[in-house]
Amino acid sequence: MNPKKLVLWVIWFSLFFSLFMYRQFLGQGETSQGGEVDVFFICAFLIPLTTSMVIRWVIIPKLSRAC
Numbered sequence: 001m002n003p004k005k006l007v008l009w010v011i012w013f014s015l016f017f018s019l020f021m022y023r024q025f026l027g028q029g030e031t032s033q034g035g036e037v038d039v040f041f042i043c044a045f046l047i048p049l050t051t052s053m054v055i056r057w058v059i060i061p062k063l064s065r066a067c
Helices: 003-026 039-066
Strands: none
Touching: 003 039
16 A cells, blocks of 8 residues: 555544544533443444445546546
8 A cells, every 4th residue: 555545544534533532522421321322423423434435435436437
């Protein structure tokens, strides 16, 4: 893997993951009760992750082939 790509992936992942860490630690007293799973936290993680994966591996390759 190209070192530049690796650095960009690490930066993207760290920015993406930091949003969820902020939500988890700063919003801890508001919604968490015991060991319950926060549905908002899971949806806020899965929806952007799925969308970015579809764009990365489905849409971008089709666009590059069309050009």
